[in-house]
Amino acid sequence: MSELKCLGIDPGLSIIGWALLTGDESEHPHLMDYGTIETKKQLSTPERLLIIETDMVDLIRELQPSLIAIEMPFFSREIKAAGGVLQALGIINLVCYRERKIIPILLHQSSWKGHLGNGRAKKAEVAFMVQSLFDLPNLPINDTVDAIGIAYAAFCGLRNYIS
Template sequence: MPNFSPRTDHLPKLISKWLHQPTKALRVPEVFIEQVEAYARLLDQGGSDLSIPVKPPQQPHSSQGEKIWLGIRPSLRQLGWSILKGRENEHPIVVDYGLIETEAKFPLPQRLVEIESDLTELVRQFQPHHVALEKPFINANFASGSSSLQALGVINLVIYRQCQVFPVLLYRATWKSHLGSPKADQREVAETVQLLFDLKRLTSQVGSEAIAIAYAGFCGLGISEK
């Protein structure tokens, strides 16, 4: 049964270090966490000198002839992305890869906003010249299919708004065939990608699929909606 008269006198009292209350959690890029917190501390303490040097994140500079490709494996729950860089007729290198994840417990509009925000930051950081996007099979008659279509709409919006390019579209069987088998599973894709790009370890199988998608686009596969 619940205790409606709990004793709390013996519990330690937690004193916030912030002068202004209440506080609230805030999502910011990790690279700026220390600077944002330092600025907030100055504001909280009524400081007059609020100038804090900002160190912009390093970007992958492309030398003459090099092109940067963004590969996207679309999903509302786990969107895989990858960045490849290289010259034409040369084997590209993997610059980075990862996931944009949203939680199913949140409303669809909130999840779409999170994808839009994170993907925008990603594009601004790496400034890709081209984008390779998997074109999934979607049944719009199901709720999950409708949600996936909306996620695809957000992805296309960000790509065109930030890059002014039309993505190269690749069916799953197309980019998998480029690796050797149209029926390869996630583990097989990850192993092939690891060998192709001499990666010591892969932190995400979905991310490895995004690498394969970018690689197929880099090699000239896919169709453009232009």
């Protein structure tokens, strides 16, 4: 059986969290790396999207994932950032397909969090679950925590079949 390299992505316009898990599908995965891609709010949206595209291309070329999972954002009507996040999501989708011919798995927040044990978990609770799963002494409570959870759920086979 070949090694699975699963890239989890928590999309955003300001901050994109990412995490790479590797391993045999029949075993517990290893957390290989994680981080963020950040853009400055002072820049125009097109400038920020260009940074996201460039950084995502570099990341995907470096990590060479075989599977990519992205959280599908959910917005209430009051969220002003929805347009920017959805544009960033489009760029991420484009790069995944152009660079690796991968159509990302889109996961609802409640489903990947539910896979960790609580579909309504706050970020600190997700961090605790991720720390326990991967025996991590310290983990920054930021967008990388969600990316690790997204990657883990997809690595374990979770699919929402969102098109």
